[in-house]
Amino acid sequence: MLFRTPLYLAHQKLGAKLVDFGGWEMPLHYGSQIAEHHSVRRQCGMFDVSHMTIVDVFGSGARAYLHYLLANDVDKLSGDRQALYSLMLNEAGGVIDDLMVYVIDKGFRLVLNCTTRVKDLAWMEAQAGGFDVSVSERSDMAMLAIQGPEAIAKVQTVLRGHQSEDDSLLIAQLPRFGGVVLDQWHYARTGYTGEDGLEVILPANQAEAFWWQLHEAGVAPAGLGARDTLRLEAGLNLYGHEMDEQTSPLEANLAWTIAWQPEDRNFVGRAAVARQRERGVPDKLVGVLMTERGVLRAQQSIYCEGIESPDAQTGTEIGIVTSGSFSPTLGYSVGLARIAVSAGDKAEVEIRGKRKAVRFVAPGFVRNGKITIN
Amino acid sequence: MVETPADLKYAETHEWLRQDADDVITIGITDYAQESLGDVVYVELPEVGDQLSAQDEAGAVESVKAASDIYAPVSGEVIAINEELEDEPGTINESPYGDGWFFKMRMSDPSEIDSLLSAEQYITTTEEEEEG
Numbered sequence: 252m253l254f255r256t257p258l259y260l261a262h263q264k265l266g267a268k269l270v271d272f273g274g275w276e277m278p279l280h281y282g283s284q285i286a287e288h289h290s291v292r293r294q295c296g297m298f299d300v301s302h303m304t305i306v307d308v309f310g311s312g313a314r315a316y317l318h319y320l321l322a323n324d325v326d327k328l329s330g331d332r333q334a335l336y337s338l339m340l341n342e343a344g345g346v347i348d349d350l351m352v353y354v355i356d357k358g359f360r361l362v363l364n365c366t367t368r369v370k371d372l373a374w375m376e377a378q379a380g381g382f383d384v385s386v387s388e389r390s391d392m393a394m395l396a397i398q399g400p401e402a403i404a405k406v407q408t409v410l411r412g413h414q415s416e417d418d419s420l421l422i423a424q425l426p427r428f429g430g431v432v433l434d435q436w437h438y439a440r441t442g443y444t445g446e447d448g449l450e451v452i453l454p455a456n457q458a459e460a461f462w463w464q465l466h467e468a469g470v471a472p473a474g475l476g477a478r479d480t481l482r483l484e485a486g487l488n489l490y491g492h493e494m495d496e497q498t499s500p501l502e503a504n505l506a507w508t509i510a511w512q513p514e515d516r517n518f519v520g521r522a523a524v525a526r527q528r529e530r531g532v533p534d535k536l537v538g539v540l541m542t543e544r545g546v547l548r549a550q551q552s553i554y555c556e557g558i559e560s561p562d563a564q565t566g567t568e569i570g571i572v573t574s575g576s577f578s579p580t581l582g583y584s585v586g587l588a589r590i591a592v593s594a595g596d597k598a599e600v601e602i603r604g605k606r607k608a609v610r611f612v613a614p615g616f617v618r619n620g621k622i623t624i625n
Numbered sequence: 626m627v628e629t630p631a632d633l634k635y636a637e638t639h640e641w642l643r644q645d646a647d648d649v650i651t652i653g654i655t656d657y658a659q660e661s662l663g664d665v666v667y668v669e670l671p672e673v674g675d676q677l678s679a680q681d682e683a684g685a686v687e688s689v690k691a692a693s694d695i696y697a698p699v700s701g702e703v704i705a706i707n708e709e710l711e712d713e714p715g716t717i718n719e720s721p722y723g724d725g726w727f728f729k730m731r732m733s734d735p736s737e738i739d740s741l742l743s744a745e746q747y748i749t750t751t752e753e754e755e756e757g
Binding site: 268279280283284285476480544545546548576577579603 | 660663666690718
């Protein structure tokens with residue numbers, strides 16, 4: 252039995268191809284994944300992300316608890332910044348999950364992955380022991396991501412039916428990483444596509460009406476397939492691919508998410524990652540381009556250029572593709588790869604027994620509709 | 626609704642086969658296969674002149690989501706390939722049984738066709754796949 256979101260019937264009506272994603276029956280696409288991808292880059296698309304795990308943290312110890320639980324520092328949340336990306340590490344410095352933390356009235360809201368839900372909730376419960384804090388999952392809430400250059404304008408037209416004129420203007424003018432909760436509807440100017448847009452967390456029983464209003468306003472439904480190619484083009488990590496409990500955040504291009512200041516903030520995994528930082532790590536995460544025909548896929552091996560008969564034993568294998576796909580915006584394949592720190596900027600990937608040339612670049616290929624490859 | 630024309634033969638690996646002449650056949654992938662793969666972005670075809678045995682790897686098809694090998698359903702020589710697929714791989718999604726054909730073969734043993742599936746049998750295997 253798979254979980255279904257409050258939008259399941261809407262997906263069915265729209266002819267979605269539904270697949271099992273982490274135990275949830277979710278839309279992969281509604282006809283063409285590539286068309287949905289382009290809609291988000293050029294106009295506007297909407298994703299049902301109600302499968303994400305939403306957890307509210309309240310209590311007098313909430314801030315102290317999150318200081319300890321998260322590698323990023325919730326004290327950065329103030330003024331315009333109401334949303335923060337953070338890792339949740341284990342004692343060894345491995346990544347239990349990556350998440351967004353938002354400010355809400357008298358507390359904080361965390362949005363975590365669905366595939367890691369059970370272990371996340373158990374971990375958060377276990378760490379809560381010494382704090383005056385309540386940690387509660389909000390399975391009564393749904394979540395929509397409306398993304399693309401026209402997203403804010405489209406949402407604003409729909410919101411006029413839900414919010415006052417002043418409030419809908421407030422939402423439209425939210426700064427990047429800003430957020431606001433109005434009458435149980437939580438709006439944040441965040442996303443996972445590399446485009447402008449909003450994520451809206453709202454009562455589950457109101458989600459379907461909102462979805463159809465957006466649909467009527469011309470927002471294209473987009474599935475998890477497009478969500479993956481969009482995040483990949485934006486160079487954003489996906490848990491289980493670029494990050495896991497065995498991989499240091501320093502080898503996942505995530506050093507920027509670790510708040511080392513203040514020095515006396517003790518968070519889970521701090522000592523381990525500090526040691527890794529001091530000693531250095533063997534690998535790094537980079538972007539990969541392959542302009543030859545073919546498609547990069549996770550787990551493909553990467554080898555030094557021009558060396559025949561690769562042999563991992565002799566060190567000619569320099570890394571592995573962690574995520575790969577066809578980039579609809581670029582018209583060729585891109586990916587993310589974990590490679591030796593010492594690797595140059597060119598290498599070869601092996602696809603069905605054949606070597607193809609690849610080039611390494613900084614992660615991130617497309618932002619706000621524009622190609623950003625350096 | 627997925628189409629499975631009754632006048633074609635099918636392989637369990639989702640290729641279809643049309644008998645153009647006594648010993649000449651056209652091969653492609655089924656509507657069910659293209660629908661499962663989603664948007665096709667890249668095709669690897671055999672070369673004209675390749676000698677293939679039944680079940681040999683003859684090429685590959687890649688969608689945004691997945692890669693899948695293409696197998697020769699029968700033995701023989703490749704006599705034509707659909708080069709237009711290299712520039713327009715999406716044709717496979719639009720017309721899997723028409724303009725989206727992959728290659729043609731001259732069969733070395735036309736009786737091999739008898740071991741392939743009828744449309745009805747193929748539909749049964751895809752239904753089992755869905756349930757599995």
